[in-house]
Amino acid sequence: MRRVADPTVMFPEAEGWSAWPAPAKLNLFLQITGRRPDGYHTLQTVFRLLDWGDTVYLRMRGDGGIRRLGESAEGVVEADDLMVKAAKSLKKESNIAQGVDIGVKKRIPSGGGFGGGSSDAATVLVALNRLWGLDWPTDSIARLGLSLGADVPVFVHGQNAWAEGVGDVITPIDLPPAWYVLAFPGVHAPTAGLFQAEDLTRDSAPATIANFLSGSLSGNAFEPVLRKRENAVDSVLNALSAIGTPRLTGSGSGCFVEFATRDEAMDALQRLPAQLDARVAEGAARSPLLDALERRS
Template sequence: MTMDAGWTAWPAPAKLNLFLHITGRRPDGYHALQTVFRLLDWGDEVRIRVRDDGVIRRVGASVPGVAETDDLAIRAANALQRASNTSLGADISVEKRIPAGGGFGGGSSDAATVLLALDRLWNLHLGVDRLAALGLALGADVPVFVRGDNAWAEGVGEILTPIALPPAWYVLVDPGIHVPTAALFQIPELTRDSPATTMRDFVSGAVLGNAFEPVLRRREPALQAVFAALAQIGTPRLTGTGSGCFVEFADRGSAGKALDRLREGMPHLSAWLAAGAQASPMRDALDR
């Protein structure tokens, strides 16, 4: 999608974790996970303008309170520049729609979109495998956005197997509670030894739940209140390690009616609709 004055715009979709189990701790100290990533047809927009002087610069504050040196989109551009030895640079601006800290993958998705877009704009052609490896060094969720498929995930979330998911619509809620991921993993009552499950079990509907949900609900009364409200319209779930919640519906009409009911009871709640995607919208953007 082309914009004025040399800028191009690229989608950075949000994601949901349809379940999230911790199955143990790896020798490197990281936790072993199992999850399913569902990409959404909604998210941020990353805008890029190529520079000839090698400078990589953020234009505007993408996330309030996040320094440019900590911005995953900028870090992704710097990592790609180093890996490719290109002399080119970029101006990068992100229109944030995905709430920070909610578990919807905004920062990771922005980083993946920067990697994919600059690989194209800088004419590098490094390939998805190389870009996913660069993304993994930035964060465990970046590779799924680089590869662009709904996926069954293991390891720290980087061992990905594409999975076909039925069409769905979601009522999404951001309770606005932010607990650092590292702190969550240190909570003593967190279940870290869930039995390993299989993709077949998930597809059959036997696997649900998020290891962080009971911990956060006990610690955060506001999140408990949101879950109680969502339970009036369906089965609420937590996504990722944030406080973002969702309820799944088969079609837009059902989701829209449920959202209306939710807002009647909690009019000030940050809630909205999004459709599940069969593949990342970024893939379509690159194919144009």
């Protein structure tokens, strides 16, 4: 992953910046159950939040302006940045005069299916709701977030969740402690193209939370499609099979293997090829963004 400037230099607290976590996520399973008349696919999945991700930096502006400073996701211009869109949407809907400068330290790779862009946008919405003194209820913020992307609401709610619909019908779920080896093939999965793939399974029988908790659900509908189209993804999944049962996350190219303890995950990481871009991350009981909000109460 590319190096970035030290955020303590770029966004110092002494100059009015505040730091807010934007955690990554995993889809512990994902299946598509149908297609709506408007073309959107209905799915079922379980979102697992991680205690690792990006950091979003915010600084209030009195002139009403909204601007992005510093780095961004690769190739994303300011006008298309979900963080900027999130701030503009919240400002418009709340009719508030204040503005904000936005910065980010990117750790979550783009196109990996780890939810980086959606999580960054959710963090902007949640943090600005506090910093601008709006006091909107979480459900209202989540509804606004849904207009930015189907994954945004789960990050707004900040809980591990069973999700249905287009990913927006969320039921909180308790998950056991776990650690994960994450691997990044280095390719940007074309989500729109994958959804249109002829060999994508779109008619899986609807499952229940009980099915998932029993261990009978763990696959990802996009995995066989993406393995055929991206040799790098197939190679990484094959490499991970030496340490456990590899899975794809979301509709991205990122892969992971689950372990019960940190020691097991670290030992597995050491057994992977040195050239593989991989790391260990802990599953979170809830979003670290909620902890940050509580510390500022």
